[in-house]
Amino acid sequence: MTMRPQAFVRTEPVPAMPPPASGRGVTGWLRENLFSGPLNIVLTLLSLLVLWWIVPPLLNFLIFDAVWVGEDRAACIVTPDRPRVGACWAFVAERINFFIYGFYPVNERWRVDTFFALLAIGIVWLLATWAPNKRVAAVYFFIVLPIVSIMLLLGFAPLRLSYVPTSLWGGILVTVVVSAVGIVFSLPLGVVLALGRRSRMPAVRLFSIIFIEFVRGVPLITVLFMASVMLPLFVPEAWSPDKLLRALVGVALFAAAYMAEVVRAGLQAIPRGQYEGAQALGLSYWKMMGLIILPQALRITIPNIVNSNIALFKDTTLVFIVGIFDFLRTIEAARIDPKWATPVTSTTGYAFAALFYFICCFMMSRYARGVERRLETGHKR
Template sequence: MTQQHDIAFVRTEDAPRMAPPPSEIGLRGWLWRNIFASMADYSSPGKAMVSVFMTLITIFTAYALIWMIWTVLNFAVFSATFTDPAGIKREACVENVGACWPFVQAKWYQFMYGFYPREEVWRVNICFAMLAIGVAWLIFPLPHRGKVAVFMLTGFPILCYVLLNGMPIEQAGDVGEVVSGVWFPLILMGIALAGWWLTASGKYGDVVAAFAPALLMAAVVLGIFAVLPLVTMVIDVALGTEVVETNKWGGLTITLVVAIFGIVISLPVGMLLALGRQSKAPIIRYSSIIFIEVVRGIPLISVLFFASAMLPYFLAPGVDFNKLLRAMIGVVLFASAYMAEVIRGGLQAIPKGQYEGGMSLGLTYWQQMRLIIMPQALTTVIPGIVNTFIGLFKDTTLVLIISIFDLLGILSATLKDPEWSTASTAYTGYLVIAMIYWIFCFGMSRYSVYMENKLNRSHR
């Protein structure tokens, strides 16, 4: 019998590498993976039909996107009128179907400053410069960003109000009268600080804890309004500025003033309302719930009308706020209610163990909130907070209802100029305004993404 032996072959070198399939490389591979990937699944007639439908939707969307981009570029660049060297205004754009950029050049000052006097516009430019430097300081990894953030949230709005409004020495009145208005808020601040010290020291903490924070915030706000005339007078004596009434403010200046004021005030007020809604004290809890639900159930236009027309009836005789301040109060009340719900969502996402850990360390309620709970809650709801800020920034256009000419209101006013009455003038103005709003909103959105990534704790 013949014995058979198994013959084994051992390869001494690598086999030649085969080229990848054409559907996996190059433009074809990218299209197959990202556009026509669903076409590969024909396991059933239903899935095949869905794949074909999704591919048709992709092709239609790509065509619509290309068509829109080309239309905008054709209007804004290729068919546009860029210069008017002869100074003939509307005649330069009347025969052109594209954008009328000379109109934007002629009205750019009003878009930025409204009716602010040209000889005093340097004050607005200083505020714009401080805003740009502050934002850049917070975005880039520069030292002392915490201190800069505190200044941008507290000192910057006050300093800009002083610069924009102004108050000459002859209108400031007697210094003694100005200083005397500070005593009452200072007394309140002293009482609040004493309450905070009693709470921190553990003496009578249960009684004082419910009132000290609210009293401290009220005293600080009253103190700011009382000290503001004195600070205004001192700065204006040094700079020699004059009063510019708020009815002369307009354009991007008004938009930023209302938006920054609303953002700065609505965040802490929303935090207090969110904590108040979770409070065990019935008066505080139900007061917060009523305020939040009532304000959220009313359109912002109604709130602005209420702040403009009815707010003076709730003030003491002789006390009056100008129209802009009334609008800012209405915006703050409206934004605070939405901010409270966003922050409350973050508070509810915090596990109970975090509260128990704070209590095990012997921390008081406010220490737990400040050191443990609130930082985590705010980090969790950064997208919601920034979304509220973006909505607030865009809602500033509604102040036109009460005759305050913001960026969109100034455009509506300039379009009535017969010297620039062409078919493309309005479209050009709205395109510019849309780009300005998009730049600010997109910037806030990207900064929120940066903060999310920086504060990410890898909990996902």
């Protein structure tokens, strides 16, 4: 009897082989992202050349050749013993209090520090995912903090806090106040305007359209001039609001008009079935918007919302044109001081301002990226 050869079928999968060494680690990342083709190779080399042309001189000016200690302009002037002088950080160190507080009274600056601390607590409490009691945080940030901040910064007689007029405010304090008010009020006002523009009531829709298109059709400086110069002409002098308050109102309304279009884009991206499903459940208009539509629309428009907030934060520098002493205005005033008059003083001041704005905007953008990933805004799997 002839024996047939037995065949065996492997039931277990063969272990996966590791990728080639050229496709792993740093080498694999470089090959895939920077040197994946002729065009990428050329662009990578050009980018490296540009970085080589920009980064070393920048580091030399900001760090290696910089002057960190000094009492006056003599420390930041070229001498035979020091042929190259970089950034005059000694100038920034001496004027840092002026850059932060402006002309705020020295013995009252603890109130500004307290405001910064309370604002930081509110931001972390409201935005951090691990922070508890978000409803309490919202009440603290949107109700308690503004009231306490006004009493601290302006003064409150029952608490024996002397009155400090806004004309003495300046520096980073003004920049933070203007940007915070604009960012906080622009979103709810923008939501209301966006809903008004989509409303079926003709009067509401017409008012929203006129306001949005008019404000978006003029630059921010025009709105600031209107609020600071033209508004007092239409009201009695006794009713004329404070100059800083006028700027805050102008910035908030300007930002709200742009935010309304951002929110409207999110509302238009919501499928019609979401509206029909909410209506089938018997939800009222406001419950449908608050529970179903707006959360999805705002999630979709997170990148655009953050982009608008970053642009607003940078645009707050325009308030110095209407006589408000913001952060950039303090640098303008300090750089012409004869005590620190050197060829590098102005450049150092502007570099310090650029670093401040970059750090703040970078932190906002990184937080937004984290929120996008957490909410899966792009619906990626």
